[in-house]
Amino acid sequence: MKVANQTTDVNPPWENGRRQAQPKKLTIFICNGKMIPLKTILISIFSLYSSEKGGVMEYQLTIGNQTRRLPLVPINATTAIASFVLLGDDALTYQAAQLLAARLTIPFDYLVTVESKGLTLTHDLSRLTNHPRSFVIRKSIKSYMQQPLTTTVKSITTAQAQTLVLDGADAAALQGKKVILVDDVISTGESLKAAESLLQQAGSTVVGRAAVLAEGAAQKRTDVTFLAPLPLFNLDGTPQPA
């Protein structure tokens, strides 16, 4: 959202040659070229947080034998996401890994993930599919890395572009290998695309992509193995069409 905050006169101060009531001041935000009054944004955010029961609006998600209520969280002036945090939720992570393991029937050498929310899922999935190790694409260059490969990416939940880094030693180990990319949620697909470009530079072949959830338009992807679709939401809590 390009946020330009400005104050606009709703009524001209003079009409028909006589003084009108004091002009109303209206604070507006400009988002994708559209003017959105601050009042509209505040009402939308208020309605999002004050459901009939007075609680936060939620989306109920079931993965196998695990059910969770995900809070809806606005990410810009028009859209909210159902916040899905796998880290620390070991029961859901293990259940998702079991279900994904059963669906990854294609042979592969290693699983690769981008830190951080897919880390524990990748660990469980790697163990369940009898792989001795997995690889993690990092979000910053570490001092111990040798000749790291880097690229940049912007995701749905981050304001700034992020750096993705594959340690040179890991790149050497991945050369000529078949890999499956793993993440918690595939959304815009930008971080998947950036990870794939790093793996291509490393000389490995991406033979599959796996995630717990495919969000928004990603629900339509046929190249990703996922367990459930996840809608994006309007600020009033209604789901957006995929």
Ligand SMILES: Nc1ncnc2[nH]cnc12
């Ligand atoms: N719904 C979501 N919850 C948490 N992280 C996300 N990243 C992209 N979509 C997400």
